[in-house]
Amino acid sequence: MIVTPGYCALMARYNTWQNRSLVAAAGTLDAPARAADRGAFFGSIRGTLSHLLWADLLWMSRFDGGPRPAGGIAESADLFPDWDALTRERAATDRRILGWADRLGPEALEGVLTWRSGALGREVSRPVGLCVAHFFNHQTHHRGQVHAMLTAAGAAPADTDLFIMPEGIGT
Numbered sequence: 222m223i224v225t226p227g228y229c230a231l232m233a234r235y236n237t238w239q240n241r242s243l244v245a246a247a248g249t250l251d252a253p254a255r256a257a258d259r260g261a262f263f264g265s266i267r268g269t270l271s272h273l274l275w276a277d278l279l280w281m282s283r284f285d286g287g288p289r290p291a292g293g294i295a296e297s298a299d300l301f302p303d304w305d306a307l308t309r310e311r312a313a314t315d316r317r318i319l320g321w322a323d324r325l326g327p328e329a330l331e332g333v334l335t336w337r338s339g340a341l342g343r344e345v346s347r348p349v350g351l352c353v354a355h356f357f358n359h360q361t362h363h364r365g366q367v368h369a370m371l372t373a374a375g376a377a378p379a380d381t382d383l384f385i386m387p388e389g390i391g392t
Contacts, residue, residue: 224350226325232357233322234391235383237315239364242379243270244308246371252304259370263363266370268298271307273363275300277314280356283336285321293339319391 247255247266255267263269275297278290292300301307330353335346364381371378 224330224353226322226327226330229322229325229330229353229357230319231383233315233319235386236318236357236360238379238386238390239360239381240311240315242381243364243367243371244311246376246378247367248304248308249376250371250374254374255304257374259373261366261370263298263366265298266367266374267302267304267307269363269367269370270311271299271301272297273360273367274307274311274314276359276363277318277356280352280359281314281317281321283334283352284356285317287317315391 247270250266252267256265258264259266261269263272272294275290275292278288281287282289290297290300301310330350332349333346334349334352335344337343338345368378368381
């Protein structure tokens with residue numbers, strides 16, 4: 222699998238753009254609407270955004286050696302119950318992802334990453350490029366769920382098409 226620094230920079234920009242859109246749309250809803258169980262795997266809009274932020278922090282801890290977030294998958298939807306704290310940490314994490322992606326050289330995407338997987342309950346080793354592709358795919362997957370929940374709740378997130386991403390995101 223070939224994952225390049227350019228791909229990572231593009232996906233980090235896309236991640237930032239889409240998270241800004243979803244947080245802005247979710248901000249038009251009141252707290253009970255964001256917390257309402259909408260049948261998604263992590264229940265609510267806020268719960269899914271909390272899980273996504275938790276997962277981004279977890280993968281970034283593996284990629285850049287930063288701190289690992291508390292809890293596991295089961296606790297991830299409740300890691301950020303306060304909306305203001307979630308939105309602040311989301312923006313900070315997106316800046317972290319952008320900075321990481323901008324500093325990547327091709328050698329950083331080679332080799333194997335080894336970690337203890339809570340999901341599998343064991344040590345796992347996978348190619349770094351595969352892990353990075355999973356990281357960005359996981360974001361897109363859960364943002365799609367949030368986009369659908371927001372639309373159903375009457376909020377209006379922006380378009381999601383990569384080719385219409387505005388210039389200058391993350392720069």
